Amino acid sequence: MAHSTVGVIFSNIHDENIPELSKHRTMASIPFVGRYRLIDFALSNMVNSGITTVGIVTKNNYQSLIDHLGSGKDWDLARKDGGIILLPPYSNETDKPYTTRLEALMSITGFLNHRKEDYVVISDCDGVARMDISDIVRFHERNRADITMVYHEEENMEASSYYITLEPDENDRVKGLKINPDVNGKGKFNLYVNVMVMRREYLIDTIQNAVQRGFSSFGRDILVKNVDTLRIFGYKFKGYYAGISSIQKYYKHSMEQLKREVRDELFGARDIYTKVRDSAPSKYYDGAVVKNSLISDGCIIEGTVENSILFRGVKVGKGSVVKNSIIMQDTVIETGVSLTCVITDKNVVIRDRRHLSGCEELPYFVGKGRML
Amino acid sequence: MQRKKECVAMLLAGGQGSRLYALTNNIAKPAVAFGAKYRIIDFPLSNCINSGIDTVGVLTQYEPLELNEYIGNGQPWDLDRTYGGVHILSPYQAKKKSSWYEGTANAIYQNSSFMKKYNPDYVLILSGDHIYKMNYAEMLRAHIRTGADCTIAAIEVPMKEASRFGILNTNEDGSIYEFEEKPKAPKSNLASMGIYIFTAEKLYQYLEADDENPESSKDFGKDVLPAMLKAGEKMFSYRFKGYWKDVGTISSLWESNMDLLGEDPAFDVGDSDWKIHSRNPLAPPEYIGETGKVENSMIALGCEIEGTVEHSVLSSNVVVEEGAVVKDSVIMAGSVIRKNAVVTYSIIDENVVVEEGASVGEEKSKAAGIAVLGRNIRIAAGAKVEGGKILDKDYKGE
Numbered sequence: 211m212a213h214s215t216v217g218v219i220f221s222n223i224h225d226e227n228i229p230e231l232s233k234h235r236t237m238a239s240i241p242f243v244g245r246y247r248l249i250d251f252a253l254s255n256m257v258n259s260g261i262t263t264v265g266i267v268t269k270n271n272y273q274s275l276i277d278h279l280g281s282g283k284d285w286d287l288a289r290k291d292g293g294i295i296l297l298p299p300y301s302n303e304t305d306k307p308y309t310t311r312l313e314a315l316m317s318i319t320g321f322l323n324h325r326k327e328d329y330v331v332i333s334d335c336d337g338v339a340r341m342d343i344s345d346i347v348r349f350h351e352r353n354r355a356d357i358t359m360v361y362h363e364e365e366n367m368e369a370s371s372y373y374i375t376l377e378p379d380e381n382d383r384v385k386g387l388k389i390n391p392d393v394n395g396k397g398k399f400n401l402y403v404n405v406m407v408m409r410r411e412y413l414i415d416t417i418q419n420a421v422q423r424g425f426s427s428f429g430r431d432i433l434v435k436n437v438d439t440l441r442i443f444g445y446k447f448k449g450y451y452a453g454i455s456s457i458q459k460y461y462k463h464s465m466e467q468l469k470r471e472v473r474d475e476l477f478g479a480r481d482i483y484t485k486v487r488d489s490a491p492s493k494y495y496d497g498a499v500v501k502n503s504l505i506s507d508g509c510i511i512e513g514t515v516e517n518s519i520l521f522r523g524v525k526v527g528k529g530s531v532v533k534n535s536i537i538m539q540d541t542v543i544e545t546g547v548s549l550t551c552v553i554t555d556k557n558v559v560i561r562d563r564r565h566l567s568g569c570e571e572l573p574y575f576v577g578k579g580r581m582l
Numbered sequence: 583m584q585r586k587k588e589c590v591a592m593l594l595a596g597g598q599g600s601r602l603y604a605l606t607n608n609i610a611k612p613a614v615a616f617g618a619k620y621r622i623i624d625f626p627l628s629n630c631i632n633s634g635i636d637t638v639g640v641l642t643q644y645e646p647l648e649l650n651e652y653i654g655n656g657q658p659w660d661l662d663r664t665y666g667g668v669h670i671l672s673p674y675q676a677k678k679k680s681s682w683y684e685g686t687a688n689a690i691y692q693n694s695s696f697m698k699k700y701n702p703d704y705v706l707i708l709s710g711d712h713i714y715k716m717n718y719a720e721m722l723r724a725h726i727r728t729g730a731d732c733t734i735a736a737i738e739v740p741m742k743e744a745s746r747f748g749i750l751n752t753n754e755d756g757s758i759y760e761f762e763e764k765p766k767a768p769k770s771n772l773a774s775m776g777i778y779i780f781t782a783e784k785l786y787q788y789l790e791a792d793d794e795n796p797e798s799s800k801d802f803g804k805d806v807l808p809a810m811l812k813a814g815e816k817m818f819s820y821r822f823k824g825y826w827k828d829v830g831t832i833s834s835l836w837e838s839n840m841d842l843l844g845e846d847p848a849f850d851v852g853d854s855d856w857k858i859h860s861r862n863p864l865a866p867p868e869y870i871g872e873t874g875k876v877e878n879s880m881i882a883l884g885c886e887i888e889g890t891v892e893h894s895v896l897s898s899n900v901v902v903e904e905g906a907v908v909k910d911s912v913i914m915a916g917s918v919i920r921k922n923a924v925v926t927y928s929i930i931d932e933n934v935v936v937e938e939g940a941s942v943g944e945e946k947s948k949a950a951g952i953a954v955l956g957r958n959i960r961i962a963a964g965a966k967v968e969g970g971k972i973l974d975k976d977y978k979g980e
Contacts, residue, residue, distance in 0.1 A: 244867035245883075283657065468869070470886075477866040480884065480899070486658070486862045490852035491618035491882040495845055498877055504867040507619070507883055508852065512845075520867070 215347055216292075216327040216410065217256040217264035218318070219249060221275055223311060223404075224336040227370050227455045230575045231555065235274040238266070238335040240454070241538050241556070243467050243476075244506035244521050246484045247278050248335040248454065253285050254482045256331065259343035263292025265321050267314050269299050269307060278485050285483045297321055312428040315417050322414050330413050334404035338452040338463065340476050341405065346445050349382075350407045355443040357412075357433070359384065360405040362451040367393040367401060370455035374402040374429055378444035387437045389429050400444065403451060450475045461553065461573045464519055464536050468502055489522050497528070513543070521556075534570070552576065586701035587637045587666055589722055589779075591630050592690050595623060595710035596643030596683055601831045604956030604974040605931055610642060611830065612710030613649040615914045615932070617842050617851055618882040618895050621652060622829060624860040625715070626708045627659045627668070632856055633718040635706065637666035639696050641689045643682060646672060652861060659859045671696060685800030691789040697782070705785050707778040707802065713838050713849065714775075714826040715856050721820045722779055730818040731784040732810055734758065735777035737822045747773035748803045750819045758817040763803050772819060775826060778802065784815060825849040832952050832972075836929055839895045839912045843878055863898035863915070873904050882915075889919065897932075906936075910946045920963075927969060928953040937963040944969030 221238035231240045238249035249266075256264055264287060268275060279285075282294030299307035300317045308314040322330065329350070331343050341360070350358040361376045369390065377386030378400065393399050408416075416432060425431035433442065450472055452463035466472045476482065489508030494500065499514040508523035513530035520526070521538045527545040535552040543549065543560045550567035555578035560566070564582055568574030576582060599611025606614065612623035623640075630638050638661060642649055649670075656668030671693045673682050683689035690697075690707065697705055704725065706718055716735070725733040736750050744765070750772045751760035762768065788806050792798050798805040811817055825848055829835040841848035851858050865884025870876055874887040881887070884899035889906035897915040902908055905922040917934040919925055925936060927950055928943035936942055940961045943953035951970020961967060965979030 246866075467866075470869075473866065473869065480864050482866070483864065488658075488857050488859050488862065490858070491880045492868070493843070493852070494876045494879050494881065496878045500870040500876055501874065502870070502872050504869050505881070506867040510852070 214328040215259070215261050215343065215407075216322075216325045216330050217253075217261045217343075218322075218330055218332045219252050219256075219264060219266045220311065220314065220332070220334045220404075221249065221266055221272060222269040223314075223334050224370075224372070224455070225271075227336065228457055228460060230457050230553075230577070231460065232271070234271060234578055236268065236270075236272050236335070237454075239272075239274040239278050240335075240460075241521060242338065242454075242460075243464065244504050244519055245487075246482065248338065249275070249278070250285075250482055250484045251338045251340070251476075252333040252335055253287070255339070255341045255343055256333070257285050257287065257483065258481050259347075261331070261343065262287070262289055263295065263325065263327070265295045265297050265318060267297045267318060269314070272296075272298070280485065284485050292325075295321065310426050310428065312417070312420055312426055312431070315413070315428065316421055319414060319417055322410060322417075325410060327410055330408055330410045332406045332408075336454050337403045337405070338454065338476070339403070339447065339449060340479075340482070341447060341449070343407075346405070346407050349445050350443070353382065353443045354441065356408070356441040358407040358443045358445050359433075360403050360407075360445045360447050361400040362403050362447050362453075364399050364401045364453070365397070366395070367399050368455070368459075369393055370453075372429075373455070374433070376400045376402055376444045378446075382443050382445070384437060384442040384444045387433050387442070389434060400446075401453065403447060403453065405447075407445075457553070457573065457575065458571060461536065461551075461570065465517070465534070467504060467519065468517060487522055513545075513547075527562075536573075555579075558582070584701055585665065586703075588702060589635055589637075589704040589706055589718075590697050590700050590702040591626075591635050591638045591706040591708055591718070592693070592697065593623070593626055593630075593638055593640045593708045593710055594686050594689060595640050595649060596646075596689060597709075597711060598644040599711065599830060602835065603832065603972045604954050605832075605835075605929065606645070607956055607974055608645055609648045610644050610646060610710075613652055614829075614835070615897055616713065616829065616835070617839060618880045618897050619863065620851070620858060620860045622713065623649065623653070623710045624659075624858055625713050626710060627653075627656075627661065628856075628858045628860075629714075629716050629718060630706075630708075631659050631661060631859065633716075633720075633722075635718060636661060636663055637700055637702075638668045639671045639693055640668060640710075641671045641683065641693065643673060643689070646670070654861075658861045666700065669696065685798075685805075686802045687789060687792050687798075687806045688800035690785075690802075691793050691800075694786060694789065698786075702782050705780045705782050707776075707780070709776045711828060711830050712775065712826060713829055714822075714824065715849075715853070715858075716777070716822060716824070716826075718777075718779075721777070721822075724820050725779045725781075725818070728756070728818045729816060730757075730779075731781050731815040732807070732817045733779045733820050734807070734817065735775040735822050736772045736819040737775055737826050738771050739773045741768070741771045744768035744771045744773065748776075750774055752819050756818050756821070758811065758819055761803075761807050761811055761817075772821075774803065775822060776803075778807075779820075784810070832929065832954055836912060836952050840893070840910075842880055842895065843893060865898050871904075874902075889921075911943070923961075928955065930955045931957040933958045935960045937961060937965070939964045940966070942967040 221236040225232040281288040492509035530547040546563040559581040595612040599606040661668035868885035871888040882898040888904040889902040926943040927946040956974035
């Protein structure tokens with residue numbers, strides 16, 4: 211069973227939801243919780259479920275992703291057979307690079323044809339969860355489903371640019387499926403979390419059929435149109451799920467990691483893999499004050515850090531106060547600085563005595579490499 | 583043309599490290615944890631790769647399992663190579679004669695075929711019990727420049743400690759005229775660091791002669807080096823200036839850990855020009871809680887700190903609960919200090935549990951001794967472990 215599922219990860223889908231952080235990178239390589247990138251969660255879930263081959267569909271800005279993944283060895287995915295296989299966009303004079311998920315799937319039929327696994331799990335990178343993929347595959351087998359879609363019950367959902375909600379019946383069969391329904395302030399919804407399981411051959415047939423019919427949208431032309439005839443099943447994911455659908459959600463879900471119960475669920479088993487950087491352990495100097503914060507390796511702290519998340523290699527100078535903020539890799543905060551509700555991207559320098567503040571609804575964002 | 587490596591390193595990692603007591607009950611000394619995320623062997627291995635030496639034989643003998651697993655295929659040090667790389671060399675059964683490694687020289691001699699396979703011009707001999715950053719390539723250049731048969735790395739030590747070391751008495755040009763192993767009345771304070779570069783042919787020649795000598799204790803310092811000097815071979819010292827510490831005792835291991843702390847540390851592991859590579863823990867960032875207080879310390883990933891940590895070094899996944907105090911201590915991976923427990927001037931090995939309200943160690947002072955708790959032991963709630971005690975089993979108090 212373990213070896214009979216192949217993974218496919220879409221690295222770019224949903225980029226538009228979080229332009230601040232995806233300007234220079236894919237959704238997949240957005241940094242999260244100090245030392246991870248969003249793709250680490252999808253990849254680790256697959257690896258921990260025994261998947262040894264993962265195709266990663268890229269489109270643009272994937273330099274940071276390639277840098278992050280390397281040979282795949284940090285996820286145990288540097289393999290002779292399979293491992294991490296990057297699937298960059300394909301185009302020639304007549305075929306333009308893909309614009310939809312269905313077109314992207316069409317472009318990787320070669321990869322899918324060459325694999326031998328029975329099942330395919332397709333995942334995006336906009337969700338952070340610790341998920342047992344083999345349980346979803348078992349559910350799929352048990353229900354003799356054509357397509358299994360994983361959903362999470364969401365309260366107070368906010369509309370993002372593209373999302374699907376499911377209406378499963380008591381036997382988990384999806385009877386209704388809506389794209390971008392009005393959700394604002396309307397109670398609970400079963401949000402599809404962009405993780406899907408199919409038989410590999412079924413997926414290939416579906417793609418070929420869609421090509422012949424000139425379909426362009428997986429959601430509209432395949433799922434919505436055929437919800438009555440296809441055996442689409444909804445797998446309810448009951449664990450912690452963080453959908454990163456906007457910079458506000460990014461901030462909110464990052465801050466949730468300061469809660470022990472959230473951290474225990476996501477990281478308790480110590481099985482989320484990420485790129486190794488060989489940073490030294492973090493150092494706290496005399497006079498450092500750190501409260502309710504997550505600190506990554508390679509940090510040097512002389513000032514005060516409260517309710518914040520520090521990525522690798524961050525320096526917080528003397529007399530500086532960092533509160534409710536997310537400070538990404540190698541940011542240097544000089545002395546006497548005050549930051550409240552700030553997100554700094556990588557390699558930012560905040561000069562002496564600068565004061566910056568945002569609010570929780572609208573954190574102040576400082577772009578990559580800026581010097582303030 | 584025959585393929586070759588200019589220099590092959592042989593790392594002696596078979597020592598028991600008996601003066602580390604409970605810390606080396608089940609592991610070899612080079613595998614002992616150091617500096618929150620490292621193990622002692624990370625330093626010579628990182629020095630090798632940073633010096634451009636990519637072929638390393640690691641000679642193991644005492645409790646090698648954990649060390650073997652840690653080194654694995656050498657990937658964390660970039661030493662997974664198709665030609666060269668890191669290789670574990672353990673004693674083996676041979677057609678003629680099988681034996682354990684009898685001394686440092688014998689250990690290298692038994693692995694002659696490993697070295698010869700790479701057809702090296704030079705062989706670098708290292709030991710796995712020192713903390714230091716050193717560019718072996720510079721030492722090799724000096725060896726080539728002086729045309730030496732053997733070059734010994736040396737460091738100046740305080741004169742009063744000189745009788746603990748192998749002392750080199752040298753001429754002005756650095757050539758060695760006398761070698762004294764732990765002299766009672768040392769003539770100089772230039773101590774051998776146990777790091778040697780040999781011109782390969784000379785090494786093979788003297789190892790063979792040493793093997794045939796029934797009087798020999800088969801040790802580099804006691805036998806091989808004096809024999810070479812006596813025969814008039816060209817031997818030079820190579821002066822090393824910088825941090826170098828033998829962490830073979832409880833107190834030196836403790837001191838060396840503390841040397842990492844502070845704004846201007848005696849030894850900096852965060853130097854990006856000379857990275858110390860290691861096998862990294864799979865853990866999220868450390869969490870310092872609302873009631874946590876961390877000062878003048880080094881903390882590794884995955885720690886959860888709700889108590890107070892002062893002037894200490896904590897390895898990955900250590901838990902310090904609310905009200906607990908850790909001071910002047912080294913705590914290795916996965917240990918838990920429960921509520922209101924106090925750990926002072928101690929070294930605590932992996933996966934130890936100090937239960938609620940227990941106390942370990944005594945306030946650091948000249949007279950005080952370092953308390954040591956071995957792996958996996960549990961100190962009962964409210965129990966008191968005196969300073970200087972070394973425990974390797976559960977303790978319920980007296």
